[in-house]
Amino acid sequence: MAILIDGKKTSEQIKSEIASRVAEIKASGGKIPHLAAVLVGEDGASQTYVGAKVKACEQVGFQSTLVRLDADITEDALLHEVQRINDDADIDGLIVQLPLPKHISVEKVTAKIKPEKDVDGFTPANVGRMALNWPTYVSATPYGILELLKRYEIETSGKHCVVIGRSHIVGSPMSILMARNDYPGNCTVTITHSRTKDLAEIAKSADILIVALGRPEFVTAEMVKEGAVVIDVGIHRVADESKKSGFRLIGDVKFDEVASKASAITPVPGGVGPMTIASLLYNTLLAAERKIYP
Numbered sequence: 474m475a476i477l478i479d480g481k482k483t484s485e486q487i488k489s490e491i492a493s494r495v496a497e498i499k500a501s502g503g504k505i506p507h508l509a510a511v512l513v514g515e516d517g518a519s520q521t522y523v524g525a526k527v528k529a530c531e532q533v534g535f536q537s538t539l540v541r542l543d544a545d546i547t548e549d550a551l552l553h554e555v556q557r558i559n560d561d562a563d564i565d566g567l568i569v570q571l572p573l574p575k576h577i578s579v580e581k582v583t584a585k586i587k588p589e590k591d592v593d594g595f596t597p598a599n600v601g602r603m604a605l606n607w608p609t610y611v612s613a614t615p616y617g618i619l620e621l622l623k624r625y626e627i628e629t630s631g632k633h634c635v636v637i638g639r640s641h642i643v644g645s646p647m648s649i650l651m652a653r654n655d656y657p658g659n660c661t662v663t664i665t666h667s668r669t670k671d672l673a674e675i676a677k678s679a680d681i682l683i684v685a686l687g688r689p690e691f692v693t694a695e696m697v698k699e700g701a702v703v704i705d706v707g708i709h710r711v712a713d714e715s716k717k718s719g720f721r722l723i724g725d726v727k728f729d730e731v732a733s734k735a736s737a738i739t740p741v742p743g744g745v746g747p748m749t750i751a752s753l754l755y756n757t758l759l760a761a762e763r764k765i766y767p
């Protein structure tokens with residue numbers, strides 16, 4: 474049976490490390506890290522995500538500001554609001570919750586965020602720095618995966634890493650990070666996507682398989698090499714009458730059968746997911762301490 478890579482436990486550990494650092498900053502009379510989150514509209518999932526981020530800030534002792542804007546706000550007015558937060562010296566980190574309403578350009582809004590405050594790591598400047606392996610804010614999900622590999626001491630050098638999915642927020646940055654000359658990294662990377670031929674064969678040649686395609690239980694045991702490390706990024710709700718909520722969460726990987734073949738695996742829930750908020754808090758601490766842009 475595979476080692477369970479426990480994202481829930483690891484994220485709690487990271488949060489407690491951050492809380493200790495905040496306590497030190499407070500004790501020495503320093504400035505408490507401050508995250509501002511912009512939420513446009515009333516989308517239920519977005520409200521839940523932003524709510525969880527604000528709550529996590531409280532948990533570690535950060536200051537947080539939630540800026541709620543109407544769904545019919547103009548693009549110009551939103552850009553103006555981002556600029557206002559860029560200019561607010563008290564705010565260290567700024568995130569704009571996605572998705573945005575259709576009439577607003579995500580590219581324009583992202584590009585407006587000051588790279589120094591871009592703790593989501595989505596701006597072109599910070600994505601470029603990531604590609605160059607310069608100090609940067611690595612976006613939350615890829616950062617969380619790197620941290621899990623590191624804290625579970627997974628050997629990556631010289632390994633074949635196969636990434637399934639090429640999205641801007643997961644697959645594409647993961648492929649760059651796993652190939653860089655660093656730890657975790659130094660892998661030979663194959664990135665695969667919806668047009669890839671012989672995906673099962675390629676996946677089966679992976680020592681480290683990172684799965685982020687957004688299809689429930691897509692990866693089965695036949696697609697996985699004996700002893701591989703499997704990182705499952707997918708999250709899907711499926712109806713489950715036995716649960717109070719009426720649903721349970723599953724990943725992009727068929728967990729039970731793949732776990733019996735893998736050497737280590739992230740579960741869903743409790744794997745990559747909980748790491749995301751811990752990563753955002755970590756980036757906010759870096760921003761407050763001027764660690765990336767001194």
Ligand code: NAD
Nearest residue numbers: 614638639640643666667685686687706707708745746749
């Ligand atoms: P996306 O839809 O933006 O991208 C999916 C990618 O998978 C695309 O690049 C596409 O080419 C590829 N793909 C689709 N079908 C494929 C196929 N049959 N074979 C090979 N490649 C295929 O998705 P995303 O935003 O990267 O998210 C992927 C999954 O991860 C989703 O389930 C999402 O909910 C989840 N997710 C989880 C977290 C987290 O914190 N745990 C964060 C982000 C995304």
